Amino acid sequence: MQIVQTYGKRKTAIARATVVEGNGRVRINKRPVEVIEPEMARMKMMEPLALAGDLARKIDIEVNVSGGGVMGQAEAVRTAIGRGLVEFTKDLKLRDLFLEYDKIIIKSDVRRKETKKYGGHGARAKRQKSYR
Numbered sequence: 001m002q003i004v005q006t007y008g009k010r011k012t013a014i015a016r017a018t019v020v021e022g023n024g025r026v027r028i029n030k031r032p033v034e035v036i037e038p039e040m041a042r043m044k045m046m047e048p049l050a051l052a053g054d055l056a057r058k059i060d061i062e063v064n065v066s067g068g069g070v071m072g073q074a075e076a077v078r079t080a081i082g083r084g085l086v087e088f089t090k091d092l093k094l095r096d097l098f099l100e101y102d103k104i105i106i107k108s109d110v111r112r113k114e115t116k117k118y119g120g121h122g123a124r125a126k127r128q129k130s131y132r
Contacts, residue, residue, distance in 0.1 A: 001020065002088065003018065003020050004018070004084055005017070005019075006019070006080050007083075008076040008079025008080035008083065008108060009076055009079070009109075010068065010072045010073075010075040010108065011068050011069075011072040011111075011112060011113065012067045013069070013075070014065065014076060015064070015065040015073065015076035015079070015080040016063065016065075017061055017077070017080035017081055017083070017084045019059055019060070019061050019088045020060050021059060022059055023060065024057040024059070025061070026081075027060075027063065029064060029065060033045060038070065040074075041070050041073070041074035044071070044074040044075060044078050045078055047102075048078060051094075051097055051098065051101060051105075052085050055085065055089060056085070059085075059088060061084060063080055063081065065077050075104065076108075078105060079105060079106070079107075082106055083106060086106065
């Protein structure tokens with residue numbers, strides 16, 4: 001039996017996916033993907049499965065995700081699932097389809113939060129100077 005382990009990252013969220021032969025079950029942190037809320041996050045997670053079509057019904061995916069916020073976790077899961085599907089099937093056409101649709105399904109988004117600097121409230125905002 002073939003087992004493939006992949007990961008996805010987005011901001012501070014890290015998702016680890018295990019892909020095995022099965023009958024189309026997808027679980028995120030031991031919960032079925034169908035009950036994940038909010039709906040936008042669930043739709044993001046399901047994109048690679050929708051693009052893969054019948055291929056997704058032949059495998060089971062178990063994902064553990066931690067860190068970050070709701071959408072960061074959703075995009076990390078999306079990347080982990082996309083990579084897992086490509087690595088499990090070794091299908092270059094599927095990989096090209098994912099890259100054409102959205103590069104982030106295969107390659108993690110490297111953008112991170114810019115650190116706060118002194119003299120202001122955030123990364124770029126500075127206190128206003130007053131002359132009176």
